[in-house]
Amino acid sequence: MPTYDDDLRLAHVLADAVERLTVSRFRAEDLVVESKPDLTLVSDADRSAEELVRSQLRRTRPRDAVIGEEMEPTGHGPRQWVIDPIDGTHNFVRGVPVWATLIGLIDDGKPVLGLVAAPALGRRWWAAVGSGAWAGRSLTSATRLSVSKVSQVSDASLSCSSMTSWDAVGRQEAVLDLARDCWRERAYGDFWSYMLLAEGAVDIAAEPELNLHDMVALVPIVTEAGGRFTSLRGEDGPFGGNALATNGLLHDEVLSRIGL
Structure with a gap:
C-alpha cells in the first residue's frame, strides 16, 4: 500500500497558508459576497483561498489534477486534489465560526487523504489511508480519533x-x-x-x-x-x-x- 506522508505534510502547509488568508477576511467589513447561479453564496475569500491552493499545487504537484468548488478542473491523471476553500460559506459571511477549508486527495479513484482545517474553532482534523485519523494543531501535536461504540x-x-x-x-x-x-x-x-x-x-x-x-x-x-x-x-x-x-x-x- 502506498503511503501519503509527504502529501499529508503538504496538505498541512496548504492549510496554514489558506488559514492566514481566510482568518484575515472573516468578519471583514469589506468582504465581497455574491450569489452564484445555483443561488449559493461565494465571497472574495473563497476565490482567493482556492487560487492560493491551486498556485501552490502547480509548483509542488504539477502532474496532479485539481478539482475545486470555485474554478474549473485542471489537469488529468489518477491523482486528483479536491478542494473546498471555505466549506460553510453561509456561516463565514454571517460571522458564524463553523467553517473550514477541506483538502482531499483521490488516487486511482479512491479518496486516500483528507484534511479539514477550521481555524475559527481552533481545530484541525486529518487522515491518510493506513495512517489513522487525527485531530490537533499540527502533525506533531495530535490525538488519534475513534468513532463511538453505540450500537442502538x-x-x-x-x-x-x-x-x-x-x-x-x-x-x-x-x-x-x-x-x-x-x-x-x-x-x-x-x-x-x-x-x-x-x-x-x-x-x-x-x-x-x-x-x-x-x-x-x-x-x-x-x-x-x-x-x-x-x-x-x-x-x-x-x-x-x-x-x-x-x-x-x-x-x-x-x-x-x-x-x-
Whole structure:
C-alpha cells in the first residue's frame, strides 16, 4: 500500500497558508459576497483561498489534477486534489465560526487523504489511508480519533442538515422518524457533523445533497477513525451526491430507514 506522508505534510502547509488568508477576511467589513447561479453564496475569500491552493499545487504537484468548488478542473491523471476553500460559506459571511477549508486527495479513484482545517474553532482534523485519523494543531501535536461504540439507535446522537432539505429527495418523514427514535438530534452542519462523528461525539451524520468537493476530505477521516461513509444508496465513498456516515455499527439499520 502506498503511503501519503509527504502529501499529508503538504496538505498541512496548504492549510496554514489558506488559514492566514481566510482568518484575515472573516468578519471583514469589506468582504465581497455574491450569489452564484445555483443561488449559493461565494465571497472574495473563497476565490482567493482556492487560487492560493491551486498556485501552490502547480509548483509542488504539477502532474496532479485539481478539482475545486470555485474554478474549473485542471489537469488529468489518477491523482486528483479536491478542494473546498471555505466549506460553510453561509456561516463565514454571517460571522458564524463553523467553517473550514477541506483538502482531499483521490488516487486511482479512491479518496486516500483528507484534511479539514477550521481555524475559527481552533481545530484541525486529518487522515491518510493506513495512517489513522487525527485531530490537533499540527502533525506533531495530535490525538488519534475513534468513532463511538453505540450500537442502538435509541442511544445514538444524530446530526443532519435542515429537515426541509430532505424534501428534495422525498425522505423528510423518514428522517423525522429516525430523529424521534434517536437519543439526541442536532444539526451541527457541513463538515462539523462528520468530524464530531470521527471523534465519537456523534453517531450518525447525513445530508441529502452534496458535491464531490464537500465530501472527499471527510471520507478518509471518518473511515480511518473506524466509521463508514456511503451515499444514501449505500455506495462507499463520496461519489453518490449525498452522504450517510455512521460509526459502522448503526450503518445498515440507518440506511434501511432513510436510504434511497
